[in-house]
Amino acid sequence: MSSPQTPAAVAAPPKICFNTLCKEKLEATWRKGWRLRSGSYADLCARCFCTYEQGMFCETFHSDVAGWRNCETCGKRVHCGCIVSFHTYALLDTGGVDCITCARKSFVLPALNAADTPNQMLHVKNWKPPTGPFPGHWMWNASSKLQQRLQYEFDRPSNIEKSIPGIRSSISAQEKKYEDLQERITSSTQNNQIIRERYANGDPSFSCNIYHRDDGNPTAGENDPTSKGLISDPCLGSSSGVNPEKHPNFLKEDSSPVLLGLAAQFSSPSNGGKDAPRAVPAQPQRQVAATSSQKQFYSHNAVDVETQGQIRNGRPRMDARARTQLLPRYWPRITDQELQQITGEYPFFLSHEYIINLHAFSSSNSVITPLFEKMLSASDAGRIGRLVLPKKCAEAYFPAINQPEGLPLKVQDASGKEWVFQFRYWPNNNSRMYVLEGVTPCIQSMQLQAGDTVTFSRIDPEGKLVMGFRKASSISAEQDAQTVKSGPEGGNESTGVDSNANIPLRPPKGIIESRNPSSHGDQATLPKFDKGGFIQKDGPLGKSSHGPSKRKGSSLGSKSKRLRIENEDSMELKLSWEEAQELLRPPPNSVPSVVVIEGHEFEEFEKFLYSIFIGKPVEKLLFISDSHQWAQCEECSKWRKLPVDALLPYRFLCSDNKWEPERSSCLSAQELSLEQLAELIPTKSGPSRRPKVKVEAENIEVSDGLDTLANLAILGEAEAAFPSSSSASQQPTTKHPRHRPGCTCIVCIQPPSGKGPKHKQTCTCNVCLTVKRRFRTLMLRREKRQEAETARKQQMQKELQQQLLPPATGVLLPQPLGHDPSSTGSIINTNGNGNGDGNSVSPKKVVMSNEGLADEVLEHKKVMVPISSPLKAQIDLNIQPEREEESSPKSDALGIMKLIRDPAA
């Protein structure tokens, strides 16, 4: 590698030293350094080459940049902020670094044959050597092919980045910092000029960090360039005299300057320079392949140090062209852990794993090229199984497809499992919308949720696609410097990340950064949430559409912003079952009655429930809309608008409406027309489905109930999303034209500002109480219904047939207050359907009238009485089930119900 350069390998003129801090004109003594992306080698002047060859590049040229750390063992200064030096230290499980000398002492070393494999990395304890073609030692001394693949990324970088390995990335402001960087570079260059001069003069202060000495003494001769292991004359142009085993000459062989600049991308200031380069940046294949590879993916990593504090991962280098092609949010920010995930089992030097340990995927020297990443949207993480791919990314990195059907695409996950997705596109606005179909199993296996990030990488030369992931919580986990737990593939083995240093602590294979339990709660206990962030009904492995973790705003696309739900907000909706139960606690003063359902005892808090449910359809007698709740007077059936936080009496009457004195009497008119009220009634579905809306709370499935719960929960917050006026309720919302009041999609649930009022779990506002109560009631009802419906239906039919009255016109027949309870059953659909489809009052209500929940029904009936007294006790046995609740035009409430079911009526 250090052989004299041949003319063929020389880059086009002008021939100056590749080291931009040098830029000396190359003379006859120039040597080639690391291999460039173009396949050629970095041309170094003799002096720089000497420095590079002897592993003193950092000491010489990076002494004034960030990334210097002290060896945890010997205290020796070690530069960790650039590619050049990242072989010279070992990341410690406990954080910090050890210089290579101390690391050798501390860990079990492979049987390195320095002469043969001078570039091998340490074989550290607890690391299971790859079983691939390089058993027993690291693959660090990769083949030239590998090196080429690694080094092609490190051909002459831009001025901005190439000599500032200590500068970390910034996601947001990076591109605005060029000027500053240029200044820094200038300064750095000047400083390095001084350094070179002093170095050339043998100034010992500039060779104080020679890592490896014969005696391994961390201190002796540390600052003495003439001490053992040091090359007194750095410009000998030869490594003679240097013991390759003691000297990190693998720096020059393997990565060293080759990776210069990459470190800047993948490190952060917060890590104290421990970040090490992780991956070979990607370059779009189809779109930029024809461009100069030397100019790709570079400039954006030039950033201001101050802006990167929270940025963990660097950015791939991209030039302006690449930036225009791939939105920054898709730039891969692959981490050590991700690479470890990709590469599978990995030893110690995670920073190098992408180079070293590809045995899980390849038996040969391979390189992982991070291609792009994407934060999962709710749709992506949903059960649809479609992952929308950024167009540019898809076109750049995935095979070209000419048919919408696309083609199967094999993608390997971290555990080495191969998935086959259908890579296809949809025609869309004269463009294409690329999707990966069939990703659900993979997503689920990774336990990914909306907000998490999937990364796509490519293993070369095989060209295999690898899918990694990064949990949304990982960032916070980093910031909290907390250890993370392993994911499914990795079992429960603990893994850790030095959050500050971004030092992965041997996470298990296949795991990058699992959700931090402490930051996200016990995920295992979280119920499923639908894409709107609501609870789903199928198990703890469901997806929680939590908002993405707080990343740099610039990394969040517009769509992502929709997901940017405050943690508190998201957590409000993420109630575990246990938490939900906790929330369902009745008022302290409530005295329950015990209801036995299916052999289980339930405490029923009648009044507690009544205050909200009143044992009847919520939509009928109380609903919440537009920051108000609407209650129906038991006497006159008029609807009164009340403050959302108003505590309602057991039986609401107009006289209870102290908030609107002018409407505190049954004589006063209703504020809104029935149509307007009907529009305000929150429904699960949009208008197109409104006719299908079940107005019978008792018949709401739990799933519906959960949605409704969420609906209720967010109604208060979603006010801004919905037109407040009833007349506008049918109009598209400000968020989405298809959304209507009551819509619980992720768009609608989030206040436009993203900072709506927040309800704590302990909140006792009416909305929250409603949620809690409904939740409980719905669950109980569900159980009851499943058990008793069929039998009771028949029984009720029998009873009702005895009370047959002249058929009415398919009208729900509420009962007057105080009417004969036996007639209650008359409201039941008696057509034999009795399927509880939501449009009828379930027969079980009557049967259960003496049970706790049935009390609600009784109350319901009572309240319903005045609504339609003219039609009381009328049963239409001929009506269709879906019309059985069709109301009398004389009844306001029934009119509403009718409107709900049949707006056209």
Added chain:
DNA sequence: GCTTCGCATGGAA
């Protein structure tokens, strides 16, 4: 009634 598929929509960049 549920799921899947394919396209349409429209907010955001």
Added chain:
DNA sequence: GTTCCATGCGAAG
């Protein structure tokens, strides 16, 4: 104004 893409939604199974 254009493009992207998250997501809604109807049709079909």
